[in-house]
Amino acid sequence: MKILVLNGPNLNLLGLREPDIYGRQTYSDLERFVESCAKEEGVEIKLFQSNHEGALVDEIQAAYGNFDGIVINPAAYTHTSVAILDALKAVSLPAVEVHLSDVSKREAFRQISYPGMACLKTYMGLGFEGYRQALRFLKAYLEGAKR
Ligand code: DQA
Numbered sequence: 001m002k003i004l005v006l007n008g009p010n011l012n013l014l015g016l017r018e019p020d021i022y023g024r025q026t027y028s029d030l031e032r033f034v035e036s037c038a039k040e041e042g043v044e045i046k047l048f049q050s051n052h053e054g055a056l057v058d059e060i061q062a063a064y065g066n067f068d069g070i071v072i073n074p075a076a077y078t079h080t081s082v083a084i085l086d087a088l089k090a091v092s093l094p095a096v097e098v099h100l101s102d103v104s105k106r107e108a109f110r111q112i113s114y115p116g117m118a119c120l121k122t123y124m125g126l127g128f129e130g131y132r133q134a135l136r137f138l139k140a141y142l143e144g145a146k147r
Pocket residue numbers: 009010011073074075076077078098099100101102103110
């Protein structure tokens with residue numbers, strides 16, 4: 001089972017950016033965490049982070065036929081990107097959305113998620129743990145789909 005784990009803009013600055021909201025752990029810490037969760041779950045993953053909307057769209061398109069599912073934290077593109085929503089719909093791979101912070105309790109402009117409209121589920125406000133939950137959910141979903 002192969003899962004693509006996508007992270008959007010400014011998540012490469014974890015640790016530095018707004019630590020009160022996103023914590024003090026770095027993006028490398030997140031990569032290590034997600035890799036260890038994937039090992040625990042027995043799934044193969046590819047991690048990809050970009051600050052560019054088109055690069056994320058390209059990666060979603062390239063996942064078609066190569067990955068079984070997608071975990072995505074679109075970061076700020078959550079609230080703006082119809083292009084990422086359309087890419088997820090186009091490839092039609094089961095996808096799960098993750099946010100480190102609880103966006104439901106933040107600014108009004110964060111209350112809409114375009115990519116979320118093509119996702120089976122959203123985990124928010126759990127920090128890194130959200131990625132573990134997302135991988136677990138997707139694995140169980142994909143196993144169910146095979147039966
Ligand atoms: C985020 C929440 C977004 O609103 C924000 O733009 C981010 C990170 C999160 O993980 O909590 O960059 O996706």
